[in-house]
Amino acid sequence: MTSKTNFFGAAAAAIALSAATVSASPAQAFDITPGSILSFVGSVKVAPNINNPSQLTFKSASGTANKITIASDSTGSFAGLGGTTAAIKALPLLPIGGNFYKGGAIANFITGIGPNAISFDLTEFIFNKANADAKFSGIFRTATSSILAENGTFTSQLNESKNITRKISSFSADVQAIPTPALLPGLIGLGMGVLRKRKKEMAEATAEA
Incomplete structure (x- = not known):
């Protein structure tokens, strides 16, 4: 006992x-408030076309290439950044079956968010060519902290043409910093690793006795 x-x-x-x-x-040591939502807008182009998407490239709301515009409805650590811009990389896509394509992982996918230069690492982007929408996730980072970002939604409005070069134009997206309980599975895993080591040491000590 x-x-x-x-x-x-x-x-x-x-x-x-x-x-x-x-x-x-x-x-x-999170200095990005859990629950904060980053919302951003702009325009996006699919290459070579929506029927065979292999890459998405972005522009800010004012038309600056490789930039996005932070939306005014961002919350928490991103509140007050409405109208500012951040840099964004092009997003390659690979088919994964049916209408779905996958992008990521991309480190520093978005950089220079706000005066604290928050960045966003993209871990996964699942694009549906049928409606040009996507779900995505990643990690927000600062110089001293990081926090998971999930429940990302990406919505595009299509400009239709008479041929297959139908292109995506304007888009809106948002993603949320996940509260700290999302860390618990990893925390428990770390604790169990320590336990396994402790149990092995106890068994070896008993065998020697």
């Missing part, structure tokens, strides 16, 4: 230690 009690005590201690380690890590 004592051995079992000691083991579960060690489990709690290991997970607590993991939590303390993660909390103390500069990479987890």
Whole structure:
């Protein structure tokens, strides 16, 4: 009974230690407020055409290439940035079946967001050529912190032509910084790794005794 009690005590201690380690890590000292939403707009072009999309390129609302315009309805850490611009990279796409294409991962996909120079690493972008919409996720970063970004939505308005070179024009998108409970699965995994090591050490000590 004592051995079992000691083991579960060690489990709690290991997970607590993991939590303390993660909390103390500069990479987890979040200065991007969880729940913050980045909204951005502009125009986007599909190449070579919507029927065979292989790349998306972007322009700001004013037409500047490789830029996006931050929308005024951004919230939290991105509030007050409406009308400013940030740099964005071109997005290659690969077919994954049916109408769907995948983009990412791309480090520093968006950079220079606001005066704190927040960046966004794209981890996944799933594009539906049938309606030119997409779902995406990634990671927001500053010089000292990072936080997951999920529930990204991308909506495009199509300009139709009489041939297959139908192009995408204006778009809007938003993505949300996920609150810290999203870190718990990784935290528990880290704690269990410590536990496995502790259990092995205990077994070796018992065998030697």
